[in-house]
Amino acid sequence: MKHLFCFGYGYTAQHLAELLTGWKVSGTNRASFATLTQIPDDVTHILSSVPPGPDGDPVVNKFAAQLGRGFEWIGYLSTTGVYGDRAGGEVTEDSPLQPVSDRGARRVTAETQWAPFKAHIFRLPGIYGPGRSQLDALRDGTAKRIMKPGQLFSRIHVDDIAGVLAASIFKPNPGAAYNVADDEPCPPQDVVTYAAKLLNIEPPPLIDFDKADLSPMARSFYGESKRVSNARIKNELGYKLLYPNYRVGLDAIFNSQFVIPTKVGTQTFDSP
DSSP states (O other), X not given: OOEEEEESOSHHXXXXXXXXXXXXXXXXXXXXXXXXXXXXXXXXXXEEOOXXXXXXXXXXXXXXXXXXXXXXXXXXXXXXXXXXXXXXOEEOTTSOOOOOSHHHHHHHHHHHHHGGGTOEEEEEOEEEBTTBSHHHHHHHTOOOEEXXXXXXXXXXXXXXHHHHHHHHHTSOOTTOEXXXXXXXXXXXXXXXXXXXXXXXXXXXXXXXXXXXXXXXXXXXXXXXOOEEOOHHHHHTTOOOOSSSSHHHHHHHHHTTOOOOOSEETTEEOBOO
């Protein structure tokens, strides 16, 4: 039996597990990672979503001696923040890595640490899905419409991340990097406006970025504006997005029609 071991068995990993019919899937949380000393002997595939710290990637730092034992597939969840700010320009997987934030710089270091193990690198923008969308932010009163001229963000539905990971598992290309984003980068306030329309409520007032009360981390996100190309996941993996833009994704969440698919694109994912 194939066994996927997830360093960080969270939101994304749990959605991926639903796609891997007949697989054993296990993983760590923060507490169990701290006490883990050995990657289980029967593990065939590894996925890591553990964020790097000041000293680099904690998984590689702790398990480097074990990561080279010949796994069938290793995946690492990184961020499109490694590209830095492109003033609305497009980035592909071959674009230079030019992070402008400490968070992005740490991810570049982590990607470098995973490279000797031929990990598949998945660069993610903002993630949304059931329970984690602007619909939820509006309901709990935390949504803001912040306007910064020319600002563009990419995003991706969690189920499409899971689908891309599954596609890669069944069509591995060790060492490859993939941008995992939808088809429509857009100003962030547009997403809030659309979510409010679905809920039939007035959207929050527009706030000028310079006057917005934001945490340092939230403000840092607005220091980067770019269009993230997703051509490689389509051309190399043959992946067809289930939620090609935020409207389709929010519609599905709003209508409670989110169902973990048994098919992603044209490929059915079952145990080989």
